[in-house]
Amino acid sequence: xxxxxxxxxxxxxxxxxxxxxxxxxxxxxxxxxxxxxxxxxxxxxxxxxxxxxxxxxxxxxxxxxxxxxxxxxxxxxxxxx
Numbered sequence: 001x002x003x004x005x006x007x008x009x010x011x012x013x014x015x016x017x018x019x020x021x022x023x024x025x026x027x028x029x030x031x032x033x034x035x036x037x038x039x040x041x042x043x044x045x046x047x048x049x050x051x052x053x054x055x056x057x058x059x060x061x062x063x064x065x066x067x068x069x070x071x072x073x074x075x076x077x078x079x080x081x
Contacts, residue, residue, distance in 0.1 A: 001060050005051065022065070022068050023036070026039060038075060046063070
């Protein structure tokens with residue numbers, strides 16, 4: 001993550017490494033159709049917040065799950081009648 005602050009192309013490696021796991025997480029909760037859209041939002045939010053990422057963490061996956069969970073909550077709120 002830290003290297004993506006200098007070279008934004010390195011962020012693609014984070015996407016490649018974790019997108020499938022995050023997509024499965026989202027898909028189990030909202031279905032595959034909406035999961036694709038939300039997956040994009042998760043990684044956009046991660047890219048924009050990468051300066052605040054705790055560099056002591058070895059893996060970005062738990063952080064990405066947290067972002068995905070927050071976006072799921074927002075998704076459910078906007079879809080609620």
